[in-house]
Amino acid sequence: MSKMTIPFGPQHPVLPEPLHLKLVMEDEIVTEAIPQIGFVHRGLEKLCEIRDIHQMIQVVERVCGICSMIHAMCYCQAIEKQMDVTAPPRARLLRVVWSELHRMHSHLLWLGLYADAFGFESLFMQLWKIRERIMDINEATSGNRVIVSVNVIGGVRYDIPVEQQQWILKELDLVEKELKAIQTTMLNDYTVKKRTVGKGVLDKAQAYELGAAGPTLRASGWAQDMRQLRYAAFDELDFEPVVETDGDAYARGAVRFRETLQSIDLVRQAIDKLPAGEINVKVKGFPEGEMVSRVEQPRGELLYYMKCDGSKHLERLRIRTPTFANIAPLLAMLPGCQLADVPVIVLSIDPCISCTER
Amino acid sequence: MMFMTPHILKNLFSKSATRLYPIEQREPFERARGELANAVEDCIFCGACARKCPSQCISVDKAAATWTLDPMACIGCGICVAACPKSCLRQETVYRRPAIVREELILQGEVRRKPRKAASGEDKKAA
Numbered sequence: 073m074s075k076m077t078i079p080f081g082p083q084h085p086v087l088p089e090p091l092h093l094k095l096v097m098e099d100e101i102v103t104e105a106i107p108q109i110g111f112v113h114r115g116l117e118k119l120c121e122i123r124d125i126h127q128m129i130q131v132v133e134r135v136c137g138i139c140s141m142i143h144a145m146c147y148c149q150a151i152e153k154q155m156d157v158t159a160p161p162r163a164r165l166l167r168v169v170w171s172e173l174h175r176m177h178s179h180l181l182w183l184g185l186y187a188d189a190f191g192f193e194s195l196f197m198q199l200w201k202i203r204e205r206i207m208d209i210n211e212a213t214s215g216n217r218v219i220v221s222v223n224v225i226g227g228v229r230y231d232i233p234v235e236q237q238q239w240i241l242k243e244l245d246l247v248e249k250e251l252k253a254i255q256t257t258m259l260n261d262y263t264v265k266k267r268t269v270g271k272g273v274l275d276k277a278q279a280y281e282l283g284a285a286g287p288t289l290r291a292s293g294w295a296q297d298m299r300q301l302r303y304a305a306f307d308e309l310d311f312e313p314v315v316e317t318d319g320d321a322y323a324r325g326a327v328r329f330r331e332t333l334q335s336i337d338l339v340r341q342a343i344d345k346l347p348a349g350e351i352n353v354k355v356k357g358f359p360e361g362e363m364v365s366r367v368e369q370p371r372g373e374l375l376y377y378m379k380c381d382g383s384k385h386l387e388r389l390r391i392r393t394p395t396f397a398n399i400a401p402l403l404a405m406l407p408g409c410q411l412a413d414v415p416v417i418v419l420s421i422d423p424c425i426s427c428t429e430r
Numbered sequence: 431m432m433f434m435t436p437h438i439l440k441n442l443f444s445k446s447a448t449r450l451y452p453i454e455q456r457e458p459f460e461r462a463r464g465e466l467a468n469a470v471e472d473c474i475f476c477g478a479c480a481r482k483c484p485s486q487c488i489s490v491d492k493a494a495a496t497w498t499l500d501p502m503a504c505i506g507c508g509i510c511v512a513a514c515p516k517s518c519l520r521q522e523t524v525y526r527r528p529a530i531v532r533e534e535l536i537l538q539g540e541v542r543r544k545p546r547k548a549a550s551g552e553d554k555k556a557a
Binding site: 123126127128129130131192194195198201204208211212213214215216219221229230253254256257260261262 | 433438460462505506509512521
């Protein structure tokens, strides 16, 4: 049988963003996948040369819409650490609240897209209906649904008053109730299992060797989560990484589903522990030297490297995003699978191409 | 599918999850960051907003007392509102209406005379 190459993407119904894969096929079986990225490169890192360190917060937020707050938090934490500034305890807990809300809405968005990828339209609609509650919380607390823009160097810009805290907790109770109601469908349904169990298997050794990150790594049995570094206020919260051992598309879905429930719990803990006090501290001057910061994005480990010579502009900004780390594991998952399973497997790493190309 | 059917039936017979938009509209949230507005009579044209703006959509001319905004470039972050010393900048809770033509919003304020001290300084220089 001669080999045939089929292009997959950059425009494909299952892909929210442009990723191009050249699939080398033998009959219906994929034997090799060759990736090509670079369709949405915007040169955001270069902007650090003309925008000062405070204005860059708004730029890094736009690296990725879906986890905007976490990008800005990572950036601010790096500069705060370098300048020996500590954000007040209330600000650190508020950062946890918003970052977990972002994780929840990102996971719910992905779970919906994933359900859509294997053709479960009603589950997709149900998940996105639940997600709307989180988007409303974001808008009510910060003023925007997606780009919440709450971080500043030295803390956060907005406070969450007591009445709003109560309302958030009530909304989260509803989110939890609605999620629990479809838990059986997501995790035990015959249709879901038929399309995901045993597809795109990445075993434990492969996941380590290929440097997988986030839920892709945790679904292969590694209990590694950047929140274990206890940044922001995670040191005060009760937190254990969610781990699955099968390493297939089903396990990656299960990790994200369970993480969504875990995030609800983390927000509750954070609101419960909110101390009174300042929400930001004034920061004077500019950092000097090299900085590295790591946080857990919904898709995995996010790394910021920055270099500054004490002037108001950064000399260099380098962002390493989890999807970039997960492309190599994806290429290891694809060979041997059916062409019809490619959309589900590609989506199972939760590709965020805007992040990857910046 | 078996587990989902009760939800589908429930959704089928319950109230719609979305609003009938143009007829039924939700009240905007109190903190919603919408259109940027400037009460130009209070503005002192200091230019703090223009310097802090991450998208550089504001330009201020102190001599001519004009405050110019490129609404299409504004990202609605609210940094300028926080930076304004006279609190004359504010954000509405609704967005600016869509437009076909990209137009700048130019607000003309009152041209204030230079304080006497500066004037006398110039006189000295001239002398």
